[in-house]
Amino acid sequence: MSWLNNALSHISPRWALNREAAKQSFEAIKGYDAAKPSRTHKAKKEGRGANQAVFAAGKSLREQARWLDENHDLSIGILDRMEERIIGAQGIVVEPQPRDLAGNILDDLANELQRRFGNWSLKPDVTGRYSRPELERLVLRTALRDGEVFGQHILGKVPKLIHPNEQGTPYSIEALEPDFIPYELNDVAKRIRQGFEVNAWGQVVNYHVLLDHPADQQGFRYKTKPIAKAKMLHLGLFKRLHQLRGISLFHGIMTRLADIKDYEESERVAARISAALAFVIKRGVPDMFNPEGKPTQDIKFSPGMTTTLAPGEDIETLESNRPNVHLVDFRNGQLKAAAAGSRGSYSSIARDYKGSYSSQRQELVEQDESNRIMQQWFCAGWSRPVYRNWLKMEQLNKVDPLILPADLDINTLYDGVYYGPTMPWIDPKKEAQGWEMMIAGNAATEAEWARARGRNPAEVKRQRKREVEYNRENDMVTDNDPDKTLGESNSEKNSNKQNARSNSARRDRRQRRADRTARDGESE
Known part of the structure; x- marks a missing residue:
């Protein structure tokens, strides 16, 4: 009975009884069993808005996830695998695709843009500490663990800042943890919600950013500055519509990960204690003890030793049931559930690679689609805006001016192909044969084949051309060289x-x- 009915029962018991009967009747006519609370089904509900739910739990989840990333090996492994499969060692690869007025790709301009972007990628952030692949991995890890990450576009000349890149491009990125946008900053009159200033349509207009990280603030300094949306990057994990702030990837598996950590630690301590207890000495009745009251002898164990016991004493060894024989099965079952809730792969998280070629490939195929989804999310929220802002500012480079060809279709200048690590090959021979068949059947291209191996197609062609020319000049015969004169006297x-x-x-x-x-x- 609700608190209102309890209060009414003291004033009008019949009224309270009728209300309770109406409530029970309403519950009885619901169309789905899952909607009916019962002794075995609690039917928990979430009626709050997305922003209310995140505001209530987002900060706590973020801090718990950070603790797991600092102290739990399995949590560290989940984030490491996501970095490897989404970003990889080379970062997100960008292939410029500028075209002429006839629709043909301008190879020379594309190669020049790629060369310049590679030089800028050596020091893209304002601190000059990270290369672009390093920065992208840190950004991804922050977004997955904390739920979101921010980045400010630093364009042109800025007081007291010298752009770290040495190529003359007036553009850098200031990466920011979500702590810089305070959850607590809310102002109804100014339409500020959780640090975001929005308009009547829910579009973000400004981000209110703290001047210092909250943990680094000294005294009572708590000042923010508004930064326009066009100058900010916001990469967040969103689970509901109208959600402003991101939520941690661990939000659904956090309790499971914490339980796994605590359980493994308990089993490990129990095993250490059991291993330290080797034996006990059993003594008989009191009249069999040493009559002089002297302590019994200390027995120091060593391999192959023999010893004697005092009257009335006996040695009994202790049998330990640790480690628990079911620990591995229980742990693996929990890891499978954690992998399902984190877009991860069980085999890569648990380092369990048992199974046939078919089963391993099936897992890779299913995981590859998840990786592609995350790569698309990262490219759309981070890599593409970064590349386009870089190219816009590269045209203002006075140290090494960029010359655009006269026949360039200016609408295609910012076009590009973005991709990250691809599905690894289990059996290279079978994979290569499959690609050859698809290319022969016009179902794929050589460029797709090169990208499937994580290579730049243009670079592969250049290197291959150089090798073929060298082989022909030096009379070196290869099976895939079409020159019929090689090998002749x-x-x-x-x-x-x-x-x-x-x-x-x-x-x-x-x-x-x-x-x-x-x-x-x-x-x-």
């Missing part, structure tokens, strides 16, 4: 060349005779 080559020159000379003579005949006919 010098005399055969000279003969073939002489025949080719003779054939060419004969063709030239025939052409000259035909030209003379045509001129004679015109003169007649």
